[in-house]
Amino acid sequence: MVHLSRRALLGSLGTLLGGSSGCLGSGTLPDPNATDWPQAGYDAGATYFKSAGSPPVEEPHMAWDASVWTTDLQSDATLTDPAAWEIRTPLVIVDDLAYCIEGVIVDMADGRVREAATTTDEGAELDSDCHRTDALVGFARTNTYQDGTLVATRRHGMRDHRGTAGDILEGLRPPTSVDADGWCETTRRWTAGSRRNFDATASAGRIENGVVVTVVPGERAPFCVVAIDADDGRAEWETTVSHPVDRLRVEDGRVFAATSSDAGGKLSVLDDTGSSTTVETGAETTLVAVRDGIAYLRGSRSRDSTASIVAFDSETEEWHTLIDAPSALDDQLAGSIGGIGDIVVGPERLYAVVNTDGPDGDVCLAMDRNDEASEWQRRLPTTTRITGTDDALYLHDADGRAVALDPSNGDRLWTYERPTVSGNVGPGRPVVGTEKLLLPYGKHLVALEAQ
Template identity: 25%
Template sequence: MQLRKTMFVGLLSVTLLSGCSWFSGEEDVVTMSPLPKVDNQFQPTTVWSRSVGSGSGEFYSNLHPAWQDDRVFAADRRGVVKALDADSGKEIWSTNLSIHTGFFSRNRPAQLSGGVAAAGSRVYMGSELAKVYALDAQDGSVAWETTVAGEALSTPVLSDGVVLIHTSNGILQALNEADGAVKWTVNFDVPPLTLRGESSPTTAFGAAIVGGDNGRVSAVMINQGQLIWQQRISQPSGATEIARINDVQTTPVVVNGVVYALAYNGNLAALDLSSGQVMWSREIGSVTNLLVDGGRIYLVDQNDRVIAVDTQGGVILWRQSELLHRNLTSPVLYNGYIVTGDSEGYLHWINTDDGRFVAQQKVDSAGLLAAPIVAGDKLIVQAKNGEVYAITR
């Protein structure tokens, strides 16, 4: 049963990403919008590029780089992890985690899946083989590896001396930062059919806030794993199992005591951090992370509209609808602009005031799946083929 679910969910992810329906009939086919024509107000420049293994290939993967102390850390699905100089792209060290999997052959791919995280003196990542790794940030040596409760599809989060990981079977675990030992485990309900991927927790005031496959947002005490509150922001609805999917797959954002969370086939909601009480909600669904800045929420909905929402009451300020079904990445804020990538390998730069395009750049024909990251004055982008790019205005 588990195998059937895994295959079905994996297929569903591919279907959602490709923009095509399973069902017959022309009316069910979703067409990617043509590339909008943009008169660039400035020309984004590629400063350097560097290959990091073979990327994610045809697999759905949330692998994305991390940045800390003028170093960019990036990985591929097979297990190659590299530290690159942020200014030049020069390789500082390279580690191959495939020899550490311990399954059948020392050369079996590690199947890295969660995004790379860098904190303190270490770099963290998870795998589909239920492993979490901690590497030394200076030389790439393996500090520890731990077997967790399921596929580690979320990005590890370091807080209060523990590494938080949310696994594919709905389990949140805290690992000791020093040696990777499991400190506590919280099990959330998981419905029969879910999207592939899990919400990475965010932390605030000693609590981990995480979305679940059951349409709920939960707050857990980091020091002991005790549940503080749960709040449903999405109710299953629709005639089919697919229509009833309501995962909170995105990472919640906490600003000024308010939790902003977003569900697939559900709602964008603002919750009180201390109680979980719903302050307001709007019928907007997504699987990509949102960002909050200057009293506004910026997000990409499940049809790939880029939307700006007021944080006070959830009023929609503008929509950019010329990128429908181009399989956009989560948006980031860089140099005052919203930047998002698409599956054809383009970066789109959008004005935060009115949603108009200000620039467009072809990065890599392999396509972009993971969100760009901001590294000081640079934007770091990893294409599906493993090529990493540093871009400036």
């Protein structure tokens, strides 16, 4: 393993040059803004839980409704397909702007998008190939650039989680207004691993403290995991694992790298010191989130097993079954279990959507993370996506309805019914800004705020 830490040097350089450049910073890594939603899942552990900000906990109204995607089908593929979320991020929020996967930029204040890039009924219609050059991965605040860096991949489109030749991570200058020309080659600041001449880097990166952790694709073991400095794209450190990597999660500098298949999976925990642990995870068990050193994995229903959520403590190397779907549900809510849907991991509670077969809809449940006791359960009318905060658990369902629940007891805080609903379109997970809750739905991005 090679350790190439250069952050202190870059910070000093930023301090020396700060007076001569409008984009160089003070040499200290800025704290995330309350506005920011920097990557899918919010944090590098993909907990889908955000403490910063103050989204509506009382009856909201619609602040704006922006048409940002070309078609319902495109939105459905990029926003609701779990595999797509592993290789690219459909939406990030930076300061007062929201950046969408197809290059559309939305003003968070009023929902305005670039007029030349939209039509009235058909959604966003991009007027430049520039927008399609890169698939958005996330946003990193750095100690070199005051405006931070958008992290993207050179190619656009669906591909294997491990990447293919040509899928290279790049750092781009964020556009400063909705009228800017998106992000493309002209805004490139760096190419990942340029000093190392990587053939490719996968786009399944996770961003933490100005570092992007990603995978160098390969056909055979060992497989390389590398940390890229978002200041200039150089390799901070790299190490190898013995198995392919389909999913990455990062917390406090530790990397959780996993692969899953019907024959069995593996999870490796590693860091920049070279230490690593690899454990078997079982067939069709998928890494979902990491918090406080605990990895949460979703087990699929199969002929030989039930849908479940299991936890691996990386300190003790012990496994716990948190939710075994049939036995986890109250008798009056139990039915034929189809699987586990969204999972949110907060400081105190884990929230999960249990998919049930038939017309009765899903069930949302909350579990205490310390004693693993079930705290509350609520029946949901239809397919539902969830995101959490300290003050509310936000739900977005297939009928275009948004609901806020009290995290402590599941009581309903408010319900918002969207006036118009697109047929046969899956809802995207709610995204939390500072004072707004964003709901991706069909071609549209809807913002709710307190009355």
